[in-house]
Amino acid sequence: MNIVIIGAGAAGLTTASNIRKYDKESQIIVFTTQKNVAYSPCAIPYVIGGHIDSFDDIIMHKPGEYMRKNIRIMTETKVVQINNDITELVYEDKDGNKQNLKYDKLVIATGGKPFAPPIPGKDLQGVFKVRTVEDGQQILNYLDNVENAVLVGGGAIGLELGTELAHRGLNVTIAEMVPQLFPRSFDKEMSDKFQEYLESKGVTVFTGSAVESINGETKVESVTIDGVERPADLVILSTGVRPQTELAESIGCKMGKFAIEVNDHMETSVENVYAVGDCVQVVDAITGDITLSPLGTTAVRQGIILAKHLTGHDISFKPVLNSTVSQIGQMEMGAVGLTQQAAEKAGIDVVVSEIDTLSRARYYPGSKPLHIKLVSKLDGTIIGCQMFGQEAVAEKVDTMSVIILQKLKCDEVVSMEFSYAPPVSMVVDPIAQAAEDCLEQLEKLSPKVTEEVSEAEDVEATPEEEVEETSEEKAEETVSEDEESFTQYLRNQGLIE
Amino acid sequence: MNIVIIGAGAAGLTTASNIRKYDKESQIIVFTTQKNVAYSPCAIPYVIGGHIDSFDDIIMHKPGEYMRKNIRIMTETKVVQINNDITELVYEDKDGNKQNLKYDKLVIATGGKPFAPPIPGKDLQGVFKVRTVEDGQQILNYLDNVENAVLVGGGAIGLELGTELAHRGLNVTIAEMVPQLFPRSFDKEMSDKFQEYLESKGVTVFTGSAVESINGETKVESVTIDGVERPADLVILSTGVRPQTELAESIGCKMGKFAIEVNDHMETSVENVYAVGDCVQVVDAITGDITLSPLGTTAVRQGIILAKHLTGHDISFKPVLNSTVSQIGQMEMGAVGLTQQAAEKAGIDVVVSEIDTLSRARYYPGSKPLHIKLVSKLDGTIIGCQMFGQEAVAEKVDTMSVIILQKLKCDEVVSMEFSYAPPVSMVVDPIAQAAEDCLEQLEKLSPKVTEEVSEAEDVEATPEEEVEETSEEKAEETVSEDEESFTQYLRNQGLIE
Numbered sequence: 001m002n003i004v005i006i007g008a009g010a011a012g013l014t015t016a017s018n019i020r021k022y023d024k025e026s027q028i029i030v031f032t033t034q035k036n037v038a039y040s041p042c043a044i045p046y047v048i049g050g051h052i053d054s055f056d057d058i059i060m061h062k063p064g065e066y067m068r069k070n071i072r073i074m075t076e077t078k079v080v081q082i083n084n085d086i087t088e089l090v091y092e093d094k095d096g097n098k099q100n101l102k103y104d105k106l107v108i109a110t111g112g113k114p115f116a117p118p119i120p121g122k123d124l125q126g127v128f129k130v131r132t133v134e135d136g137q138q139i140l141n142y143l144d145n146v147e148n149a150v151l152v153g154g155g156a157i158g159l160e161l162g163t164e165l166a167h168r169g170l171n172v173t174i175a176e177m178v179p180q181l182f183p184r185s186f187d188k189e190m191s192d193k194f195q196e197y198l199e200s201k202g203v204t205v206f207t208g209s210a211v212e213s214i215n216g217e218t219k220v221e222s223v224t225i226d227g228v229e230r231p232a233d234l235v236i237l238s239t240g241v242r243p244q245t246e247l248a249e250s251i252g253c254k255m256g257k258f259a260i261e262v263n264d265h266m267e268t269s270v271e272n273v274y275a276v277g278d279c280v281q282v283v284d285a286i287t288g289d290i291t292l293s294p295l296g297t298t299a300v301r302q303g304i305i306l307a308k309h310l311t312g313h314d315i316s317f318k319p320v321l322n323s324t325v326s327q328i329g330q331m332e333m334g335a336v337g338l339t340q341q342a343a344e345k346a347g348i349d350v351v352v353s354e355i356d357t358l359s360r361a362r363y364y365p366g367s368k369p370l371h372i373k374l375v376s377k378l379d380g381t382i383i384g385c386q387m388f389g390q391e392a393v394a395e396k397v398d399t400m401s402v403i404i405l406q407k408l409k410c411d412e413v414v415s416m417e418f419s420y421a422p423p424v425s426m427v428v429d430p431i432a433q434a435a436e437d438c439l440e441q442l443e444k445l446s447p448k449v450t451e452e453v454s455e456a457e458d459v460e461a462t463p464e465e466e467v468e469e470t471s472e473e474k475a476e477e478t479v480s481e482d483e484e485s486f487t488q489y490l491r492n493q494g495l496i497e
Numbered sequence: 498m499n500i501v502i503i504g505a506g507a508a509g510l511t512t513a514s515n516i517r518k519y520d521k522e523s524q525i526i527v528f529t530t531q532k533n534v535a536y537s538p539c540a541i542p543y544v545i546g547g548h549i550d551s552f553d554d555i556i557m558h559k560p561g562e563y564m565r566k567n568i569r570i571m572t573e574t575k576v577v578q579i580n581n582d583i584t585e586l587v588y589e590d591k592d593g594n595k596q597n598l599k600y601d602k603l604v605i606a607t608g609g610k611p612f613a614p615p616i617p618g619k620d621l622q623g624v625f626k627v628r629t630v631e632d633g634q635q636i637l638n639y640l641d642n643v644e645n646a647v648l649v650g651g652g653a654i655g656l657e658l659g660t661e662l663a664h665r666g667l668n669v670t671i672a673e674m675v676p677q678l679f680p681r682s683f684d685k686e687m688s689d690k691f692q693e694y695l696e697s698k699g700v701t702v703f704t705g706s707a708v709e710s711i712n713g714e715t716k717v718e719s720v721t722i723d724g725v726e727r728p729a730d731l732v733i734l735s736t737g738v739r740p741q742t743e744l745a746e747s748i749g750c751k752m753g754k755f756a757i758e759v760n761d762h763m764e765t766s767v768e769n770v771y772a773v774g775d776c777v778q779v780v781d782a783i784t785g786d787i788t789l790s791p792l793g794t795t796a797v798r799q800g801i802i803l804a805k806h807l808t809g810h811d812i813s814f815k816p817v818l819n820s821t822v823s824q825i826g827q828m829e830m831g832a833v834g835l836t837q838q839a840a841e842k843a844g845i846d847v848v849v850s851e852i853d854t855l856s857r858a859r860y861y862p863g864s865k866p867l868h869i870k871l872v873s874k875l876d877g878t879i880i881g882c883q884m885f886g887q888e889a890v891a892e893k894v895d896t897m898s899v900i901i902l903q904k905l906k907c908d909e910v911v912s913m914e915f916s917y918a919p920p921v922s923m924v925v926d927p928i929a930q931a932a933e934d935c936l937e938q939l940e941k942l943s944p945k946v947t948e949e950v951s952e953a954e955d956v957e958a959t960p961e962e963e964v965e966e967t968s969e970e971k972a973e974e975t976v977s978e979d980e981e982s983f984t985q986y987l988r989n990q991g992l993i994e
Contacts, residue, residue, distance in 0.1 A: 403899055
């Protein structure tokens, strides 16, 4: 069988490698317009910032390594046409030579393309997007005489890259059109903390602010933000990606609201044509709505699942929670499921809890602050979690992912088992603490909320009725009398004679 | 209402505080024979080792702080008799004064007592148990002229304390009767790694070895292990605890196989008498067998659940996985669910996977090795996990706890969402990697295993049949010909003309 994969990002290459794991026979050919493959785009900010030595470090495999697994990777080669009725495509190499190729199965893993907002001046020298290793290398090469950098877009990559550039000593400005940073994953009061942290590192942050123009003769000299011109000699468009669906569209693959429509086996509407990665749309696990999931982890999972499907294994791609984690400087932030604002927008009534806690036992040296926000439906089902701290955030987000996917309720999390040793955790896990807090919020809303909770409230009234001798006043009195002899106290309370 | 709690450990005090959260009226009185309350016994090794400055640091609250919440704590006071038919108990203070006290609800949280194996010489000066802050302080006071320390028992406390004493410069020997360290939570090949690590820190480890006698005139001078006398001036019995059930037995609370029998609301067989913590037995979540769970986290959960139950909330204590985590030096190890040996002992057929992976992206500086072992039933349900590494172990064990409690299967974990950013995690999470490896083990066993797996295997055969032009030899040939021109290659494969 001849399997052709268009795109050598996380989705395409994972598909290729995983098919080969089970199928030693088929031809597997992967096309990419890029020079490098098998690198982590998420790592680009950290190379630019110097935390990782070079771009070579983030390239995990060379095309030749795939060849040894009998996977042929065609770099700097573009698929220019697909004639699906005769299952043949036309590709063009970097020298403009065209060639036809037959296939039996076609996998479209064309990914996303950086979205460049229509800002005047966006084509000036010194304006970069940040998607590929080549983009990253260009930014790095350009940094020598740069003093003032502006990031257009305050999502994960904008914040990470902004922090890394500030770490290199640049004056950094981040401008985000939405009135908060990282709006896809966090509520405003959470991202306000990230903003404070960035500002403490010397980064200037504008939210709810458009970069109206990028100014300069041939190269960037300034940007205009909210009508004010500000110096800039480097502008990076970190405004996200848009699904790249032209090839799929050209052969009649059904398009959904946002991208290529696939089923849970990554099959498109066209027989023997599959799609994976940033170019497909997915289902939100909580709302059931169609959404996008432009995450490396999603791409990898889809690649694994498609490969298993193509080699006869029964496994499905599940709706997503879009769990996210990011590190800016010492701050680690993560989120999974719906934010409060997303829930409210989706018409879901929620309660939230926000707690300040610690990553390890309070008295253990090195214990770090951890802030958690939980979002729960009124029946107690947890549907979202956001947190930031200095350690353990990614892992706790993962625990929350399982909790949310399994539709667990606050009370189930309160009674759930967590591991404990003072050097590494708290005796009541932060997640259980947050769930307990959420449970208390829910109980305050009772009896109008859930059956259990209202029952609980009813019974809760009982002790009050039972207590005969003890008035509230007496109890209060006692509290202030630490010194009182205990025998006297007991006598007063009528407990002894 | 008069609520009396016997025992001021994690279970007793958590019960008290949580009752008070919902019930401002009732009298709450807690008895303890100890001087200190509200400390973490698990932290004692780290104070002895000097990682935590003093025992004061691990005492979280003084009795007076409870008094301000109107919780009366009677320290150094022993409940000597309970006359449950007249709901009255007799307590005795440190001066021998006895007093009677009425109660409405009685909570038995008497905990465990250190088990002292019947070793000749165990009462010599210089032999300690390690359970309370007072024990810890006595050990610390005794350390001045100690050169050779012997730990009897190689469970968590033995390993932690052994490592901490070695960290202080002592010659440390750990002797464990069972042929491996930490046998309750880990399989031998895992604990062999801990042993190697301890030995690399200069600790001498004997497994499958009994301490036959502790020798000396008035104080410890040596121990005899496997017939050989070895110098020792400090011996610590870290041989675990046994449930302390005498008071409960005295009033006819039904005893189970190991300890006090309670239902999932922590009610004993005697009306208005409850029990929580190390003195009760629990149910194993996987086997359904009766077991013990002498863990701080279990005690705390039981206290919360009892308090909620007593104040009218509907929440149940669930069967346990006994999830465990420990840190010895730089090594963090954790486990949850059944070990392979426990599963086999319980007659459960399993497959296991063991993988060596990393805590963060491979290329990110600071990424640490992580070793994971998964235990899965033949239908793919994961029932146990053990791991060790240098970070993230506790949190990953918690994720595994939810996975195991929810009875998820390997394929569900493979398709499960994990968060990713290179500085903090891997693009394919270690847990998903281990699940994939386990899935492959399962598939190797097919078709005799599960239906899905055998189906998958059947279909997997298909590609082979479909590939006509490509023999295995041809594929192999190709692999070795990296240099071959791609056009030639395609032509050879019949893909182009």
